Amino acid sequence: MIGTSPSALRLARRIAAHEWRLFHRSGLAWIATGLLVCTMAYGVHGGLSMAARHRHSLEQVVQERRARLGSLAAASDGSASSGVRKAEAMDPWTVAYGGHVAALPSTRLASLSIGQSDLLPQMIGVSITNKQRVPEDRYGFENPVHLAVRRFDMSFAVIVLLPLVVITIAYDLLARDREDGTLLLVLSQPVSAGTLLLGKLTPRAVLLAGIPIAIVLATLVGRAPDVLLSGRELLLLCVWVMLVVGYMMFWLGAAALLNLRGSSSAAIVLQLVFLWVTVTLLVPVAIHVGASAATQAPSRLDAVNASRDQPFEYFQDGPWLAERWYARDPQLRPAIVDGRVPPPSFAASFFLVQEEMDQRASPIDAQIEAAVARKQRIVDGWRWISLAILLREALNDLAGTSLRRHLRYRAQVEAYRQRWREFFGPRLLRGAAMTRADYGAIPTFTMIDEPFDALLRRMLTSACALWALAGALAGGCALRLRD
């Protein structure tokens, strides 16, 4: 057992100091630690670059849109010369078709995990056209090779590299001494195996926990000091530390337990590598296969086909499509001229046809979105059996780069699209001119994030699970020591 008396702790401290000296002399340990420092610093920098790239994109597009709307608004009442014809500015089609961009803002801790943000669109165009042909949605230039491999960020360094470094510097905690025959010699002295293990583990744990924390703090102080002044972000950073340290402790605990089982160092390396492959690859594969099989959904192309199954003819289909709007708001029905209801204009017919196309595709779109959400729920439910998934999901959550946040964003964009139609539909049907006041009333999009306490609770649950597993391994070590 690990002694808790002052003398045992003093001894453990001396062993730790001795281990530290040995560590200094070990080339392999230096290489592994040096690599960890470099890769983590590089990872944080990668996250910062990606976050800056997203911010630049969003600002560029939002500013362009704002400037365009400003010019149109100014031209609509002729109050300023903005290079736009007044007739163009007064035509609701100009804005309704040109559309708008609903942006997903980066969070302030986005640099900690790129997550799905390199793959999923951070801007979605909203227009009166059907969803498949919104002009603002011409995104998608990221190199597919890079999307498939993913980007190098802090979460990759933590999830994939940190365990490898733990394996490198902790596989031979006791095994090497046992193989050299020095373990028996040491234990013949008045020192318990527990104290020896504690002394050996402590400097490694301090080093491995200190590196990521120091790198993240140094980066934030240097590049984004305002984050450290925000209570919410500080709280999230604390959870991040809990997650990373808990994950590291799990691997250190696994190495310690295997060392206590008396295996050879080669066998311990093999067992730890097998555990690493299982945690980071095999279990995620199993969950991926299971979740995919359980959530079969139509493809996006099915939605495209559904919206285009039956071709439309604007002048023939416009009148009957307009009836829905007239039924909802009789004031939109135009006055009878020469004994008949005048057909909607081309602009109004175009709007109505596009709306109908979206309605035809919407059941399939809804099925796809529901399947994606179900898949995410399955992953959430099974994440407990893979630490890598548990940590990946928690870090993406924390950085605001998760699929969960994107699903929420997509649902809000869908509601915004509807508001856009509700705003422009009546104006197009009436052929009403846009006034300056109308420009001021155009719906805007603001992303509403999940309540902070719900996010925090979910991340804390993940952190507690990691610590519980690490604690279970520590308990296993204690039992082994007692035996």
Place this chain on the structure above:
Amino acid sequence: MYAVRPVGPLAAVDRGLDRYLGSAIYLEAHYQNPVRYRPAEDGTAVDRMAELTVAGILQLLIPLLIVLLTFGAFAGEREAGTLRQLLSLGVPRRTFLVGKALGIAGVLAVVVVPAAVIGALALTATTDAPGLTQAGMRSALMAGGYGLYCVACVGLGLAVSAIAPSSRVALLVLTGWWAVTGFVVPVIASDLAERLHPTPTASDFWHAVKQDLDQGVDGHNTRTARYEAFKQQVVAQYGVSRVEDLPVNFTGLAYLESERYGDMVFDRHYSRLAERYAQQQRVHDVLAMVAPIIAIRSWSTAMAGSDLAHHGTFAQAAERFRRRLNRLMNEELAYKGARPGLYMADTSLWQRVPRFEYQTPDAWWAAGERRRSLLLLGGWALAAVMLAGAGVRSLTP
């Protein structure tokens, strides 16, 4: 109109970039669009962590098996004391090395050959006769690449086992090499390529396109100025003083001219993008010298027809079709729609609209495109075999 990207029969073995390439291109007037609807966008973060196909197993798990089979090949014999006995029997060292390699190859064959036979049968059953020849050639070339990859891994494993002072060190070095080159270097390659040669953001790309369309590619030839110049040119060409007197529809001609200019702008920007991807690929190729998995991945994906090069040929075919279609429509309007009022085309126009047909390039084209990956794999195999030879020559009991 949409052009839908086909998926080759070998996608069952290696899905490559399929999930990240997009499924279809929306073909419309005025704009050359990128491919949309990447299936990966409807996946979770776990999907990206764990896409293990047959190719993934061959690229990641077979090398791990090779590490386990090779780390003790010589170092284990030395620790057991049998190495001295074997060498004292006068067994030539090269024979010793070949024997070890053949033994490992036999174990690998037990794992790989049945899977390959099942795959070949499945391919035969699901592919039509004309496609089967190409699929067979692609499979053979793919298998050749994997053969070189395995030779490289076995050679390296045996070399490390021969050189390392103990089997423990050999295991540590080999598992470290496997983990770092299999999981870390490809991600670093992708990140480094992106940093050295950044892909333009969509907003930058479209901003630049819009700028060129509005202001002209030289920045001094606005859309309005181009329109006026073209109008003067057409009027002069037909010997009339006003566009209303033209025997053709000026709007149709203006569309043709606008599309011609737009095509030039899009060619300019998409070719820059393609060049950027090529620069990024060169970074991957350089890092393939450190991690052969990068080379085999490129080669395998190319043979499966799910790489960027195949994607490029599809996108180009779709774009040629789009331009042809635009031209057909605009010429119809220009030369048949001269009368005032709304012009409605008859069915003969739609009968002249061609079908979009795309033929996947043949296996040799794919091999030529990625010959650098094959050379890298060959280089790795040769270097590993030579290193193993040198290691066995210096083997001490």
